[in-house]
Amino acid sequence: MTIRVVVADDQELVRSGFAMILDVQEDIEVVAEAGDGAAAVAAVRRHSPDVALLDIRMPGTDGIEACRAICAETACRTVMLTTFDADEYVYEALHAGASGFLLKDVRRDDLVHAVRVVAAGESLLAPSVARRLIEEYTTVTARQVPVAAVLAAAERLGALTARERETLLLLGRGLSNAEIAAALVVSEHTVKTHVGRVLAKLGLRDRIQAVICAYETGLIAAGSPPAE
Template sequence: MIRVLLVDDQPMVRAGLGLILRSQPDIRVVAERGDGGDVVQAVAQHTPDVVCMDVRMPGVDGVEATRRLRAADGPPVCILTTFDDDHVLWSAVDAGAAGFELKSATAENLIEAIRTVAAGGTWIDGTLLGPILDSYRRSVRPLTHYDDRLDALTGRELDVLRLMARGASNQEIADRLFLAETTVKTHVGGLFTKLGARDRAAAIVFAYDAGLVQPRR
């Protein structure tokens, strides 16, 4: 059972999200909150497996709430956002969010995003890749550094990075590559160090921008 904490300042939006998620037999909404400032306390009280959080809220917004939650070693966060603010998207990546889904997404996409993030994977809605990559190009190392960083990766690390970029969790990567999950975790840690990436989302953005994988059409 996937335990979900919903965070959105609009009660009607929370109700709609809750209705979608509660329709699934493997998902349980354990709590709802309307302010990002309540997230850390709610997580401690209800122990969710994933937090589904609006990025724009009065008071403490979703980016700052995600940063606080990750600093407290909390569960992964799936950010709900709109298409038109790439600065907010990149801020959420930097804060440590593991999932990025549009508020206009289909119910099926939202459910898949929650399942993927709860399983330890990373989810990026296909239409958000462009804005995230544009922000990445402006904010991170220039293109000339890509070859050096790619050359530092072993063949196995490249395999892991490609699967990670498709949203696979550590266990799913282990199953695909016939490895122990602990071995995959070691490869992931090596990737982060060699790429200068702070988390899975940053590594995945690098993989797309370096051409290791292509967005699905």
């Protein structure tokens, strides 16, 4: 199965370089390139790719707005490209539906691996890294979220069983499937089933979105210590 990719970056050399690296892979095809967010959204609508690589900072429609539109309208998964590992827009991009992040100086092999991982339905960040990253941004932005929005988010948890809530809690703490299995004394296969049901019931795309949900619903308080 060929992974279809759209690459969007306003810097032509960066865009073309990424496209060339990906297009020579036997299992990856770059179906379109775009120089801004609006063109990226149009390309995704036209070509129905599996993955879109989006520069966060582009003129006009930026990568975050493009990500939001793509995730709302299509099944395409998005990976954000950024120059800084502490980009101020990271949390906003996660909330828009991004499945992960790459620095623009990423190594060739890591770029290819990232596209394959995201296309397979996984998040690009390791759970523990995602938890720390999201904790940082939710701590900063928590006071900006309206109380009504927090209450509405918390009500979503009512759809979960007690075991599914426990699974979401452990996801939010950054535990891997193996670690969750050990904590719940069940098999990893059972954990995968629980995780799948949590994502489906809450309308979440991946583990990153589950971590965000755990914080936004108050299941985990921002500033909680990392899981050991």
